Amino acid sequence: MKKIYLFICISFAFMAQSQTLVVDSIYTGGLYRNYRLYIPAIFTGASARPLIINMHGYTSNAIQQQLYSNFGPIADTANFLIVYPNGTSSGGSQFWNAGISPLGVNDISFLSNLIDSLKAQYNIDLNRVYSTGMSNGGFMSHTLACELSNRITAIASVTGSIFVSQYGTNCHPTRPVPVMQIHGTADATVPYIGNSTMAPIDSVVKYWVRKNNCNSVPTTSAVPNINVADGCTADHFVYASGTSGSTVELYRVNAGAHTWPGAPFPIGVTNQDFSASKEIWRFFRPFKLNLLTSAIEVDKQNLNFSLFPNPATNQLQFKFDGYNQQLLSIEIVDICGKIVLSENHHSNNIQIGQLNSGLYFITISENGKQLAKQKFIKE
Numbered sequence: 001m002k003k004i005y006l007f008i009c010i011s012f013a014f015m016a017q018s019q020t021l022v023v024d025s026i027y028t029g030g031l032y033r034n035y036r037l038y039i040p041a042i043f044t045g046a047s048a049r050p051l052i053i054n055m056h057g058y059t060s061n062a063i064q065q066q067l068y069s070n071f072g073p074i075a076d077t078a079n080f081l082i083v084y085p086n087g088t089s090s091g092g093s094q095f096w097n098a099g100i101s102p103l104g105v106n107d108i109s110f111l112s113n114l115i116d117s118l119k120a121q122y123n124i125d126l127n128r129v130y131s132t133g134m135s136n137g138g139f140m141s142h143t144l145a146c147e148l149s150n151r152i153t154a155i156a157s158v159t160g161s162i163f164v165s166q167y168g169t170n171c172h173p174t175r176p177v178p179v180m181q182i183h184g185t186a187d188a189t190v191p192y193i194g195n196s197t198m199a200p201i202d203s204v205v206k207y208w209v210r211k212n213n214c215n216s217v218p219t220t221s222a223v224p225n226i227n228v229a230d231g232c233t234a235d236h237f238v239y240a241s242g243t244s245g246s247t248v249e250l251y252r253v254n255a256g257a258h259t260w261p262g263a264p265f266p267i268g269v270t271n272q273d274f275s276a277s278k279e280i281w282r283f284f285r286p287f288k289l290n291l292l293t294s295a296i297e298v299d300k301q302n303l304n305f306s307l308f309p310n311p312a313t314n315q316l317q318f319k320f321d322g323y324n325q326q327l328l329s330i331e332i333v334d335i336c337g338k339i340v341l342s343e344n345h346h347s348n349n350i351q352i353g354q355l356n357s358g359l360y361f362i363t364i365s366e367n368g369k370q371l372a373k374q375k376f377i378k379e
Contacts, residue, residue, distance in 0.1 A: 019072065028113045029106050035085040035114065036062045039122075040076045048125035050080040051118065052284070053111060053144075053152075055137030057159075059093040062086045065134060070264050071277050078281060081122060085114060087136070098139035099146065099166040107140060108147050115151060127289040132156040132280050134260055135190060139163065142204070145179060146171035150333070150361060153289045154178035156280040159258050161190050167199040167207065174333070174361055174373065175293050176212040176246035180283045181205055182276050184232070184256025186269065192252075205239070205250045212242035223251070227272035232256045234271050244292050249283060251276070293375070307362065311377035314353040320364065320372070328371075331363045352378055 018041050025034040043049060052075075056065035062084035066072075071082050087094040088105045097107045111131075118124055131141040131152050138160015144152045146166065154177060161183075162171070183201045185192045194200030199207075209216060216239070223234035232255040239248040253261060257268035262275030306319045320328065330350060332341040340355060350362075355378045364372045 019076065026110075026114060026117045028110050031088065031105070033085065033088075033110050033114070034062075035083050036066060037118065038066065038072060038075060038082040038084070040072075040079055040081075042076065042079050043081065043122075045123045048123045050128035050130065050284070051115070051124045052080060052082045052281075053114075053129070053131045053133075053141075054082055054084050055096060055131070055133030055140050056084070056087065056094065057133070057135030057137055058095045060134070061094055065137065068260055068263055068265070069132075069134065069277050070262070070275075071281075074277055074281050078285075080128075080281075081118070081124065083114065083118060085111065096133075096136050096140035096143075098136060099143040099163060099170060108143065111144065112148060112151055126151070127291075128153055128284075128287075129289070130154050130156070130284045130287075132158065133160060135159045135258065138190075142179075145177040145208075146173055149173035149175055149177050150293070150359075151289075152177070153292065154180075154284050154287045156180040156182065156283060158182045158260055158276055158280075159184065159187055159190055161194070161198045161201060162204050162207070164194075164197055164199055167204070171207075171211075173211060174363075176243040177208070177292070178212070178242075178246045178248070178283070178287050179205075179208040180249045180251075180280060182251040182253070182261060182279075184253040184259065184269070184271075186232075186255050187258045189258040201250075201252075205237075205248060208248045209239045209242075212239075212246040212248060214239040214242035214246065214248050218250075223273045225273055230266075230272040231269045232271050234261070234273055246287075246292060247283075251279065305364065305372040305374075307374050307376060311379045312352060313379050314351065316350040316352055316362070316376065317348050318350070318362075318364065319348060327366050329365050331365070333361050333363075334358065 020039040022037040025032045066084045075082055087096045097104045131144045133141045138157030141155040141157050142162045145155045183192055192201050218237040218239045221236050223236055225233050232253055234251055234253045237250040253271045256271050259268050259270040260276050261271040263270055308317055329344045334340050357378055361375050
């Protein structure tokens with residue numbers, strides 16, 4: 001694939017110093033999928049750095065999302081990479097298949113493969129891969145939290161939600177996922193109160209609060225109204241003390257429209273009291289995948305669970321003191337969240353020779369109740 005390098009030295013506010021912009025594509029799912037990768041000038045590759053996936057809204061594109069969200073100056077200081085992928089086109093409008101069309105393009109697989117492709121070329125910290133997006137890109141970020149939680153550390157949705165068809169039934173994170181939601185109460189495109197296809201924003205927030213076992217009562221603060229001419233105000237809600245330190249945050253923009261707070265060029269009622277991009281990075285920054293995933297493995301220690309050998313080639317064995325072997329079931333998922341093995345188990349031997357080499361997650365359950373989870377490597 002031909003790669004285009006654009007060395008940018010522009011005086012615009014959103015690109016104040018020399019950076020590298022890589023325009024490239026990968027072949028996945030029978031399609032060439034293109035993206036724009038923003039590399040800050042201070043990135044040297046000497047140490048692994050975070051990656052933010054930043055997705056455009058319905059009918060928009062990667063270029064527009066790059067300029068509108070204005071993450072570049074933040075990356076230039078904090079030294080992280082940002083990838084702006086493009087969705088696929090339907091009737092001339094680009095979109096993300098955010099958990100609503102199982103027969104359509106598999107964007108979960110595309111984004112997982114994109115992470116792998118970028119990791120192979122750049123020194124990316126796989127413990128710090130985050131997803132954000134506008135509108136349909138926010139929906140897709142929620143989908144990744146549901147179905148790619150073994151790769152996406154935390155997500156932030158701006159003016160997005162969760163489709164009712166997915167909400168509560170088709171969301172299967174394997175560990176706590178920190179979530180930030182930013183939404184205007186006067187959003188006419190994705191209504192704050194929801195509709196027949198989109199879940200209400202307060203319900204989406206409470207859903208993740210329950211998933212992460214956060215405090216049910218948030219700490220609340222008003223965002224200082226430093227710009228009285230923007231036509232709106234904002235309140236900040238923090239649901240803290242979730243499992244393994246996870247949190248859920250909501251920025252409710254009172255009278256705010258379907259817009260990105262702090263955007264350099266307002267489109268409709270846009271809150272200018274805070275920068276969504278700065279707050280998203282502030283939210284993402286402390287979370288690491290391995291520390292969040294470790295919460296899954298606490299129970300196995302308390303329940304005298306052990307899995308061996310690890311790595312394994314053809315066979316895994318597990319020991320689970322205090323439980324009836326005849327009642328246990330196992331489920332193994334790959335790094336894309338796909339179930340590759342599921343069965344009731346009557347011995348402590350699990351045949352894995354048929355699996356491809358790579359990282360997997362095994363869940364042990366009894367009568368539908370999850371008892372322990374652990375990751376293992378198939379050689």
